[in-house]
Amino acid sequence: MAVNQMTAQNPGTTHGRDQAADTPLMMLTYRSRATSPLSETQLGDLQHTAAARNRAEGITGMMVYNDDRIFQWLEGPPASIARIWSSISRDPRHADIEALSMQTAPSRLFSRWSLKLTTGPADPLIGEMTAATMSSTNAAAERLAALAIAAEPTEARLLLHAAYAEFRSIAALTELLIEPAARALGDLWAEDDCGEYEVTLGLCRLQTFLREVATDSMQQQIAHPLxxxxxxxxxxxxxxxxxxxxxxxxxxxxxxxxxxxxxxxxxxxxxxxxxxxxxxxxxxxxxxxxxxxxxxxxxxxxxxxxxxxxxxxxxxxxxxxxxxxxxxxxxxxxxxxxxxxxxxxxxxxxxxxxx
Ligand SMILES: Cc1cc2nc3c(=O)[nH]c(=O)nc-3n(C[C@H](O)[C@H](O)[C@H](O)COP(=O)(O)O)c2cc1C
Known part of the structure; x- marks a missing residue:
């Protein structure tokens, strides 16, 4: 089957939002599985709406849909990524959503596409990219883990507060930084780079700093709370x-x-x-x-x-x-x-x- 590519091109090759050298660029990848098979029409509708919102948010990226499996790459300003990610991760059209990486990026890979969509067998380039992304280390989380077990945890606290100031979302902070940092602590222990006591100490500190940043979090009002x-x-x-x-x-x-x-x-x-x-x-x-x-x-x-x-x-x-x-x-x-x-x-x- 030929690779069927549908693209939503941006009007230009530049994005105003990250033209300023001091605006950080974030990239996020995840994989998931469609809850029920998406037809070509449904995929086209999804892409059309998503690309419009991505354009408004200064986000570019690509999505691979193959045999109900989904892989998506998003790049853009951190606050926009957090907002879009919050919507995507709540979307009932897919499940088993697993963030693969989140890190700052020096430049965009998909600057011409608000959302490039590829269906059919993923081409080798995409396979390679997925593998590279999966094996790439989450630098921010590893850094947070190391800082959380330092004698003086002030830097860990600052990193977490700075990340929250960018994301403005506890869910994004949790999934993209705190949970990977907890796993990074476990990996440090597995590699004999720290002891069990330090892992416990690091986790306690992450918990304390989370409580600090979550003080302004709001509770949604829902009709039937469980x-x-x-x-x-x-x-x-x-x-x-x-x-x-x-x-x-x-x-x-x-x-x-x-x-x-x-x-x-x-x-x-x-x-x-x-x-x-x-x-x-x-x-x-x-x-x-x-x-x-x-x-x-x-x-x-x-x-x-x-x-x-x-x-x-x-x-x-x-x-x-x-x-x-x-x-x-x-x-x-x-x-x-x-x-x-x-x-x-x-x-x-x-x-x-x-x-
Ligand atoms: C697999 C998948 C990928 C998606 N990708 C994007 C995307 O790149 N950008 C986007 O705005 N919405 C995307 N969406 C749609 C969002 O989940 C959501 O429906 C839409 O942004 C509206 O947000 P809201 O439900 O928070 O109002 C995607 C949905 C699915 C199922």
Whole structure:
């Protein structure tokens, strides 16, 4: 099949918004899967509307659609990227959305296209680009991880505050910087570049700095808020995942309760005495915790048995689920989340399915 290319060209080859040398340019890539196959007409409509908004936002980029799989590359001013990303990541037309990289870029690769769309088998250039992007390191997140375990964490705090000033979005900050930094801390430990204590310290600092920047975050008002319990798995000392999940669910308008039960029994008591629509149980965002998967399954089973709500929806999260070394089936959960940024949409989808 021939490569079918539809392009939305920009009127000129320049973009006013990043002409000034001091305006940073950000590039973001992600992959996802269409929730149901997109016809050529649907793709054309999507491209038409998206390209118009990209043009207004000073964004250029490309999207590959092949066999329901989606890969997109976006480049533009950080605040515009954060706004568009917030819309894209909430869009029900695709799922399993996974940000691959976010970094500053010296120049645009797709300066002529508001959104270049390629369908059919991706050409080798795109394959190469995807591979390069996936293996490229997220420099900002790695830097944040290193700064978070420095003797004096002021620079880490400044970096996080500066990133928030650009994104103005906790969801973007979470998915593009904090969660990758947590994984980078785990990688530093795996490579023997720091100890377990430092990873825990770094995660605590990220959590503290997140709380500082999130003080002005607003809660959306929604018609039917869900009652959601957010907790780290009893015995899990890394609380960052639960904190990020709780923030995302709260912002999305849900009645969010965060608890830190130290034992399985304590967790059972919580779900037995209060009605919850869903529970979000998390493992470390830094370590893969392979040895805790079996215990998690056991706890999920006992929580379900103890729950006041017999149809309690169970969602699990943590590095194990991001890396796919464990699946929701392994722990008897309804689903697992790979980023707090997508958790509210995931909870709503699962609850709708099981209603
Ligand atoms: C795979 C995919 C790629 C998309 N790419 C873009 C894009 O590059 N720019 C854009 O403005 N919208 C894009 N959209 C559409 C947005 O998700 C969203 O519908 C649109 O921007 C309107 O935003 P709103 O829902 O926040 O009002 C894309 C949607 C999908 C499913």
């Amino acid at each position: 009652v959601v319990l957010v907790a780290p798995l009893p015995g899990e000392i890394h609380m960052l995942g639960a904190t990020l999940d709780a923030e995302a669910l709260w912002q999305a308008g849900h009645d969010t309760r965060v608890r830190f039960p130290s034992t399985e029994r304590a967790l059972e008591r919580i779900v037995a005495t209060k009605w919850f629509d869903a529970i979000d149980l998390s493992l470390s965002p830094a370590f893969s915790r392979e040895h805790r998967i079996e215990r998690m399954r056991h706890i999920v089973d006992s929580v379900r048995r103890a729950s006041k709500n017999p149809a309690l929806v169970v969602i699990t999260g943590g590095r194990a689920f991001y890396d796919r070394t464990a699946s929701s089936d392994d722990v008897h959960a309804h689903t697992s989340s790979t980023s707090a940024a997508h958790l509210p949409a995931t909870v709503a989808r699962v609850l709708k399915k099981h209603a």
